[in-house]
Amino acid sequence: MDSDSSPHQLLYGAYKILYQLVIWPRFLSPLRLLPGPPLGSLLSGQFPVILAEEAGSPQRRWLKEYGPVVRVVGPIGIERLIFIKPEALRQILITDWLDFPRPDFYRHVLGLVVGYGLFTVTGDESKWMRKIMNPAFSNTRLIPHIDPCYDIIDEYVDTLSNEIDEDPTGCKTYVIHNLMTKLTLDILCLTAFGYKANNLSRFEGSIAEAYEELLDLQSGPNIASFCFGVSFPFVPEFMTSGWAHLFKPLFRFNPALYRGGITAEIMHRIKIIARRMLDERRADSEAAPFEDKKDLMSIILQSQCTEKAGKARSSNADMVDHILTFLGAGHDTTSSSLTWTLWLLAKHKSAQIKLREEASALVSKNPRPDHRSLKESPFLEAVIMESLRLYPPLPQTVRQAAKDTEVDGIFVPKGTMIYVPIRVFNTWEGYWGENAEEFRPERWQDLPETYNSTLSMLAFIAGPHACIGRAMAMMEMRAILTILITRFQFDLLDPNQNAIPRAGVSMKPTDSLPLRVTKIST
Ligand code: HEM
Numbered sequence: 001m002d003s004d005s006s007p008h009q010l011l012y013g014a015y016k017i018l019y020q021l022v023i024w025p026r027f028l029s030p031l032r033l034l035p036g037p038p039l040g041s042l043l044s045g046q047f048p049v050i051l052a053e054e055a056g057s058p059q060r061r062w063l064k065e066y067g068p069v070v071r072v073v074g075p076i077g078i079e080r081l082i083f084i085k086p087e088a089l090r091q092i093l094i095t096d097w098l099d100f101p102r103p104d105f106y107r108h109v110l111g112l113v114v115g116y117g118l119f120t121v122t123g124d125e126s127k128w129m130r131k132i133m134n135p136a137f138s139n140t141r142l143i144p145h146i147d148p149c150y151d152i153i154d155e156y157v158d159t160l161s162n163e164i165d166e167d168p169t170g171c172k173t174y175v176i177h178n179l180m181t182k183l184t185l186d187i188l189c190l191t192a193f194g195y196k197a198n199n200l201s202r203f204e205g206s207i208a209e210a211y212e213e214l215l216d217l218q219s220g221p222n223i224a225s226f227c228f229g230v231s232f233p234f235v236p237e238f239m240t241s242g243w244a245h246l247f248k249p250l251f252r253f254n255p256a257l258y259r260g261g262i263t264a265e266i267m268h269r270i271k272i273i274a275r276r277m278l279d280e281r282r283a284d285s286e287a288a289p290f291e292d293k294k295d296l297m298s299i300i301l302q303s304q305c306t307e308k309a310g311k312a313r314s315s316n317a318d319m320v321d322h323i324l325t326f327l328g329a330g331h332d333t334t335s336s337s338l339t340w341t342l343w344l345l346a347k348h349k350s351a352q353i354k355l356r357e358e359a360s361a362l363v364s365k366n367p368r369p370d371h372r373s374l375k376e377s378p379f380l381e382a383v384i385m386e387s388l389r390l391y392p393p394l395p396q397t398v399r400q401a402a403k404d405t406e407v408d409g410i411f412v413p414k415g416t417m418i419y420v421p422i423r424v425f426n427t428w429e430g431y432w433g434e435n436a437e438e439f440r441p442e443r444w445q446d447l448p449e450t451y452n453s454t455l456s457m458l459a460f461i462a463g464p465h466a467c468i469g470r471a472m473a474m475m476e477m478r479a480i481l482t483i484l485i486t487r488f489q490f491d492l493l494d495p496n497q498n499a500i501p502r503a504g505v506s507m508k509p510t511d512s513l514p515l516r517v518t519k520i521s522t
Contacts, residue, residue, distance in 0.1 A: 035066035045073035055395035056423030080417035108230035117325030340391035
């Protein structure tokens with residue numbers, strides 16, 4: 001190596017850091033004159049404020065103060081824009097979606113836990129993958145799933161009833177998020193993958209246990225260090241390889257790396273279960289071939305036989321990634337949404353009573369209401385939509401400009417991050433009126449004139465990346481709530497109990513929400 005090169009390289013490195021942290025955001029960026037909060041700290045910008053508050057709160061405050069376009073500087077001088085006008089969101093998410101892909105850091109952080117599948121791909125690959133996966137989510141495929149779904153709900157109802165009967169107080173405290181994680185995973189594993197997970201009866205070593213451990217790692221600072229970690233070359237590949245978990249003991253000296261090692265170790269356990277699902281189904285398919293079936297697992301297995309334009313067929317690792325995608329994206333969101341709904345019902349007793357009346361009338365005609373009668377239960381639908389509006393399981397997402405472009409009359413340079421404020425949109429007074437932040441299920445029966453069916457409620461987002469599992473999640477939530485609310489009463493532990501949303505990729509209560517559960521006498 002040239003003896004002069006080291007000082008030069010050092011100087012160049014120092015200049016690059018100075019440029020990124022100071023020169024670009026403060027003096028050169030074309031976005032620097034846009035309104036927004038102060039730049040914040042040199043290294044982390046406004047990130048500490050975002051992490052310290054409830055999901056969406058600082059963004060709502062900034063949009064109110066500086067909107068409708070706000071510029072915020074995040075970690076290492078990276079700028080992001082927040083738009084609140086529907087036309088801007090329509091352009092970013094729908095009309096010009098190919099110009100606003102998911103950024104690499106987001107794909108890699110999610111890739112660690114949901115694999116590299118539909119949730120992380122973008123552009124043509126996303127179109128191709130959706131086309132293959134779509135049939136598994138059509139109504140024709142989903143409606144028959146309702147019976148196995150009820151089988152599992154009944155198992156939970158029986159277990160809870162027996163446990164409550166054994167308790168001398170006549171009621172029992174359940175940590176609702178843990179319970180909903182087990183229930184939604186049991187349903188998803190059975191209906192999508194034909195796998196009996198038994199999370200309730202055999203929790204130790206179960207998939208639910210692994211996902212619960214993963215949840216404990218989902219704090220704001222951890223997410224921040226994962227985002228930083230995956231920005232280094234080869235780190236994402238290493239973390240998702242079969243090797244990373246073996247290195248965990250070596251990472252003890254550094255808490256951030258060590259947490260990365262724990263994540264890799266938990267994911268290794270989940271992958272073993274995903275492979276077992278794949279193997280069991282392959283063995284089954286010798287008796288009943290999967291080629292003419294359209295459930296999710298069959299479609300994943302068929303992808304092994306489908307040529308991708310210019311690429312190889314799905315390998316075993318690809319198929320495990322697909323399973324991880326649907327397991328992760330499917331249960332985590334649905335269990336969070338059910339948890340928040342039960343929280344709202346425990347807090348708003350009149351709504352709980354009204355829902356029970358509607359659900360009991362339905363169940364008295366048919367103990368296992370069919371897909372259509374669930375869908376046509378107006379108050380049930382209103383409660384679920386209102387809960388998703390106030391507590392969207394994914395409170396935000398992010399996109400990145402792939403080229404220099406213009407949004408809402410603002411020049412957006414290539415590489416600019418766009419923060420999509422799902423929770424802020426869902427509770428924006430301009431669309432929902434003055435009581436936008438209150439729980440009022442009745443509003444769904446009398447929607448405001450400003451309501452826009454595509455963009456006012458973004459819990460499932462909009463456009464070509466909109467949630468593929470929406471119908472599946474809605475069907476499952478309707479069935480679970482109908483049965484649970486007719487069989488049990490849900491109460492706060494004390495009148496001052498609060499459920500604080502934890503900052504992270506998905507939004508859950510910090511204490512996982514303990515509630516008192518009592519049986520309804522029939
Ligand atoms: C209440 C339940 C659910 C909510 C609120 C929800 C929400 C969302 C949101 C907001 C996105 C877009 C994320 C982004 O673009 O950054 C998304 C995408 C996705 N969701 Fe869901 N989801 C739910 C349930 C499900 C279920 C049950 C499944 C499957 C079993 C699922 C699978 C997916 C997949 C694969 C994507 C990526 C779609 C694409 O990019 O083409 N979700 N979901």
